[in-house]
Amino acid sequence: MTRGPIHSVRLQPCKVALLLAAWFVVTCLFASGPGVPLAFKVLSPWRFKEILDHRTVNAKTYKGLPLADFSEKVRGTIFKSFARQQDQNLNPGAAFQEPKAGLCVNGQQRSQGMAEYDWLRDGVRVQLKSSQLAWGRDHWCVHFTGVKINRENPDLPYFDDLLLALYTPRGIYMYRHDLKFHLSTNGIRTDIGGCKIQVNGPSRAPWPEALDVILEKMDGSGCTCLGFFTLGDAMLSELALESRKGKVPQTYLGLPLADVGSAARGKCLHDLVKAVDIILNPACTIREVDTRGWFRGQCMVECRSAQLYWHKTKRSWGFIFYGIEFPASDIRESTSMGDLLLALYTPCGIYIYRHDLQFGISAVGVATEALGHNKIEVAGPRHVEDWQVALVAILGKLDANTNGCQCLAFIPFRRMEGWSSNDLALAEPEQE
Known part of the structure; x- marks a missing residue:
C-alpha cells in the first residue's frame, strides 16, 4: 500500500472530508490484521515550516546562484x-x-x-x-x-x-x-x-x-x-x-528543500526528525548531542537521511544512508545508539522510519574495515524508471514483517502552481 499521496492534486473541501474518512479506514487497517504495520502519524508540513524554510549560512549566501x-x-x-x-x-x-x-x-x-x-x-x-x-x-x-x-x-x-x-x-x-x-x-x-x-x-x-x-x-x-x-x-x-535533464532534478523540481545542496538539506531533515520525535514522545526530555543525534530521556537517538535517487549503473531508484556506526571488531566494541531514525526524502513527502539495526546493512569497503562505518541501502526493482512504482516497492520492503523497521510519520508535499519553499501547502489532514 502506498503511503501518502503519490499523484499531485488540488484539494477541494469535499475531498478533505473524503480524505479524513479514508485515512481513518487506512489507520484502522494498519492497526489490525496480521503482518500489517501499525498506524503512523501524517503530519502537516505547515507544522515544520520554520524548519523547512531554514537555510544555513552557505545556502543563504549561494541562494539563486548557478549550481547552488x-x-x-x-x-x-x-x-x-x-x-x-x-x-x-x-x-x-x-x-x-x-x-x-x-x-x-x-x-x-x-x-x-x-x-x-x-x-x-x-x-x-x-x-x-x-x-x-x-x-x-x-x-x-x-x-x-x-x-x-x-x-x-x-x-x-x-x-x-x-x-x-x-x-x-x-x-x-x-x-x-x-x-x-x-x-x-x-x-x-x-x-x-x-x-x-x-x-x-x-x-x-x-x-x-x-x-x-x-x-x-x-x-x-x-x-x-x-x-x-x-x-x-x-x-x-x-x-x-x-x-x-537527469531523472532526479526533474522529479524534485519545485518541492521543499530541492533548492539547496545535500548538506543543507541534511541539516533540515535532522531538525525535522528531531521535532517529530518530540511530537511522538511528549513525556520525554530531548537533549541535543551533535549533528548526528540527540538523547530522548536516556535513549541515544541517531538520525540519518537520504534522497530517493536514480542509480544510473544499477538502473534503479533507491536510498543509501551513510555513516552508520555499529560495533566493529578492534574499532568499537559497543555503540551508545539506542534508536536509529531514517528520513526518506521523496517527491511526495518525507517518511520517517525507526530502523531495526539489521535491515539493509552493508559494508563500505575499506571504510568499514578501518572506521567501522556501514551503510543502509534499500533499492527498488531494476529497470523500473517510474519513481512512484519504485517507491511503493521500497516502502513495501521496509514495511515487510520479515524485519523490525517501523514507519513513524509521514510529512506530505504537493505541487502547486507558483509554489515555493516559503509557501508550504497542507496536502493531507493531520491524523492523530
Whole structure:
C-alpha cells in the first residue's frame, strides 16, 4: 500500500472530508490484521515550516546562484568536465585521453569512476579536486578532500598534476597545486580517503573579505592560478543544463528543500526528525548531542537521511544512508545508539522510519574495515524508471514483517502552481 499521496492534486473541501474518512479506514487497517504495520502519524508540513524554510549560512549566501542546488557529487562531476575543457584550452596541442582505471587492492579491475586520476594530458596524469567556499564555525574556508598521495612510495605518485577548482559566490577559480601548500593528513581516515587541503579565511570576516585572503594565500604559495570563470560562463551553463535533464532534478523540481545542496538539506531533515520525535514522545526530555543525534530521556537517538535517487549503473531508484556506526571488531566494541531514525526524502513527502539495526546493512569497503562505518541501502526493482512504482516497492520492503523497521510519520508535499519553499501547502489532514 502506498503511503501518502503519490499523484499531485488540488484539494477541494469535499475531498478533505473524503480524505479524513479514508485515512481513518487506512489507520484502522494498519492497526489490525496480521503482518500489517501499525498506524503512523501524517503530519502537516505547515507544522515544520520554520524548519523547512531554514537555510544555513552557505545556502543563504549561494541562494539563486548557478549550481547552488546541486549536490556536492553532481557539482563535482560538472567541475571535472569543465576543468578538463579548460585544461584543453590551455594546452591546445596536447593529446587528451580517458584515465586508465588500474586495479583495486584486491586485484579486481577498477571502474572508470574509481581511477586514481581524472584524465591524461600527453601522458601527464591530471587529478581535479573541487571545493565550495563554505562557512565553518566562525570562518570561511575552502576544503579539498580525497587527495590520495602515495605515502608508502613517494617516488611513484598516483597522479602528476593536481588541479583545484574553487566554487565561490564570485565565480570559479582554478589553480594548479604544488602538492605542498596546506596539504595535511586526516588521521586514520588518510589511508582510506586520502589527504586534505584546507585554506581558511580570517575569523568572522564576511565572505568577500575571506575569499580575498584565501586567494592571497594561494597566490603567495607555490600554487599557480590558471584562470577565473564567471558562474554565467556559457560552457558551465551548458554542463549544468545537461545535468538538470537527469531523472532526479526533474522529479524534485519545485518541492521543499530541492533548492539547496545535500548538506543543507541534511541539516533540515535532522531538525525535522528531531521535532517529530518530540511530537511522538511528549513525556520525554530531548537533549541535543551533535549533528548526528540527540538523547530522548536516556535513549541515544541517531538520525540519518537520504534522497530517493536514480542509480544510473544499477538502473534503479533507491536510498543509501551513510555513516552508520555499529560495533566493529578492534574499532568499537559497543555503540551508545539506542534508536536509529531514517528520513526518506521523496517527491511526495518525507517518511520517517525507526530502523531495526539489521535491515539493509552493508559494508563500505575499506571504510568499514578501518572506521567501522556501514551503510543502509534499500533499492527498488531494476529497470523500473517510474519513481512512484519504485517507491511503493521500497516502502513495501521496509514495511515487510520479515524485519523490525517501523514507519513513524509521514510529512506530505504537493505541487502547486507558483509554489515555493516559503509557501508550504497542507496536502493531507493531520491524523492523530
